[in-house]
Amino acid sequence: MTAYVRPADLAEATRVLADHPAWMILAGGTDLMVHAQHQPVPVGILDLWRLPGLGGIDARQRDDRSWLRLGAGTTWREVIADARVQHALPNLVAAAREIGALQIQARGTIGGNLGTSSPVGDSLPVWLALGAEIELRSVHGTRTVPYADYCTGYRKTARGVEELITAVWAPVPATGTRLHWRKVGTRKAQSISKVMAAAALALDGDTITAARIGLGAVADRPIRATAIEAALVGRRLGDDAIAAARAALAIAPITDVRSTAAYRHDVAANLIARFVAA
């Protein structure tokens, strides 16, 4: 028989996980349920759905910066509906709108997308572009790691077996920052991404002063296009920036049942070019 615990609070959740690090951590279940029938039956289930303390979106000050702290239990519908997120992180809202469709958005969570950390997880390039940090918590304490250090390989993360993902900290972009998102999926809804790109561009007039670009579905994990980011600094939006971005694109995507390497490469270039168009 599978053990099942629905903890009352975060403290209990971390205690249960410390005692049973092999248990299945269940949030919305939208990733876990897909192949449940063909997976070994879990020894135990730690059910985080609607766990008090795991939800909620708050404005916070930290390290002299403004952040939005999004609880790991926040669903995509809640992200979409939140006025502060809409205002500060419109590219996150855009990504959330394209995750599955209404039913999945009502159930799927921020933490679940990070827990799976699939190369096609739609929120992940956005966290890269925003420079977000992942908050992890266990009975031993709380730490935050930048997303770039959090995902360490194909569906591999820096999360320790006793750690829960408790939140994402997203720095509120300075006013005037251009934020972008575009997903290219197999179809318009309920689709797995073939290519996706997110960007945050800091501007002085129409000159790019800093750029952060996250790409998904073009490598074994969500990646930052660091060469393009560097090449864009000092460029003017438009042909200048487009040429620099195209020249600096260095990705080696794969061909699989959903798309081809050539397509992914071309489209990633086109999406970034569109972001830096005048």
Added chain:
Amino acid sequence: MDSGTASASRRVTSEAVGTSLPRVDGIAKVTGRARYLDDLDAVGAWHGVTVRSTIPHGILDGLDRDPAFDWTDIVVVTAADIPGQNVITLIELDQPALVPVGGTIRHVDEAIALVAAPTRARAFAAARAITARVTPLVPVLSIEDALTGPIQLHGADNVFKRFAIRKGHATDGEIEAALAASAHVIDSVYRTSPQEQMYIEPQAMMAEWREGACHVTGSMQCPYYVHKAMKPLLDLHAEDVIISQTVTGGGFGGKEEYPSMIAAHAALLAKVAQRPVKIVYDRDEDIAATTKRHPALIRHRLGLDALGNPTVIDVDVVMDGGAYATLSAVVLSRGVLHAAGPYKCPVVRIVGRVVATNHPPHGAFRGFGAPQTTFAYERQIEKAARLMGADPLAYRRRHALRAGDTTATSQVLGYSVATDEVLDAIEQCAGTPPVRDGVNASGAPVKRGRGVCFYFHGAGFTGSGEQRLAGRATVALAAGGRFEVRASSTDIGQGAITIFTQLAADGLGVDASRIDVIDPNTARVPDSGPTVASRTCMVVGGLVEAGAKLIAARIRAWAESVGRAGSIEDLADDAFGALGPIAETTQYTPPPGIAWDDATYTGAAYPVFGWAACLVDVAVDLDTYEVAIERCVQAVDVGKAINPAIVKGQIEGGTLQALGWAVLENVVYKNGKVANATMTNCIVPTFADAPELETIIVEVPYPFGPHGAKGVGEIPMDGPAAAVANAVALALGVEFDELPISPEVVAQRLGGQS
């Protein structure tokens, strides 16, 4: 069963036909009360799971059971347990129910053994604990390999079936001479992809043996196909095989022939397990193992004179039949019969072949071979129009068939030709075509284009098929002033029950609420033929209407004899008391003057055709190479819309399935295995992918159909893919002769932007 409208106060007149009577089965379905096979539980039923091959071609040397597995509550069935012949009876007797040890595996995911257990999880575990020992053989995995490679899967040339149509009995030499004499020849090769039906309810069947008789119930289109297949397999007399249909969540052809396979498996397991056994396919298993639309390779040569008039049409159609013959011969037949299109042309040669490969068998799917050849001819006509600098609709109008013209099989079209009506309908609502260059909502540059197509679809069975089949249906007087309709035609979501209700109501002159359409069960309904070929309303509906009129006449005769007056509704209850459960069974007779010659493939290929035209506006995103369908108008001639809402639903559904086939659906084979056997990767359009579909119902009556009705189920599937390709070709200035026109293909054809 829920009645559509049971209001007793409703005025009683013959007025059900032509109204959008709410679906008789609708409320149960939308409230979740309808019980699909998986919702049914027989006492003590076990779950069956199929053990499948993992190689496309080879010898099955043995089946090993894991000795470490606990086999105590597991039933295992192999070919050795089959009481009769190990064959799924269809057109040919080549497909086994289970590959026997020592026999040949002909495709990946072929059934090699069966297990049943008290729970589904146990059954899955048991299936995993059986391994096949095999000697692999080199597989044939493409049409080209089948035609030219060294491996022989079927006969000497791997051809399951071939057809040839020669209009004017043209010899090969005359065809070549006509092409040589043409001012222009448009010579192109087209490829279409396999397509998954993706019915909402996966395949499901349950079997149970009672007193030596085998009862099979499940999700299916054709109870009598299953009945026919079970007799030799189980070595039973006809009356000891009872097949019934449960509420069926879509079929699209996918539940035409394949259910016989699952019925066989469930029946065998139930026999050995001595208890009911239920088999419900997983979605992934369903996509991987069951039939798909035939991929096709078509070379089409169209000769034109200097004025652009077609002078010769020469088509070579090759379809990939997969590992077994299944229905391929009939699919190919319909494909070649449509391959010249609804156009005037004096000289025509159409050659068709369907070949054996080691793919899972391809089979029935809405359109049944016609979508493949329609794609080719409507691309050709488009190219001809462009070559001549003609307006695409005007060109089609000029060369289209009219009443009095002859088709490729030399059938003289006598009546119900709706060419001008459907072309007028499209033209009237066309409006201005989109401007070619633009920008879409995401800021990407787009190229826009408009494409049209014009096409026809033969209604009912091909050639002498309906005559051979001699479908029968019964209308009977029942107690309580009610009437029964009995037919083996199934409601698979397309509205058959409702249409029969309307036709019976009007034939009798009673309110629709008085009609009960009996659930198809071979012990209780006559064989009205399979639920295929857009024939249910036109052919079986006609029988229902005729039977209804006969019953009404008998009631009236009785009333007269006893001096009673009143409506049939008023008389029915007393008539039942006096006459008992009188029933009238009518049988199909072909319309006069219909003759078909199977030997030469000439004559009336179909008693009547439906006609359609389609207009599509596309926008191709130059950042992502996605083809967005911004507008789609279909004008479809159905003879008479017995129920306009249902007809509209059929047209919209078929259209979306066709648009999906055009731009995003595909079944990807890798070494003979379906590589995208999940709903995630074997994608079909969602509502977000669908444009607002504009549907125009055109009614040019068929004199021999009920109230003028002809087929509607399949025709909307045939044309839109060509219209999309025509639009994309115009938008981008690049020809697209293969389906799907996926973003990857568009990107490749445009040579990338980077």
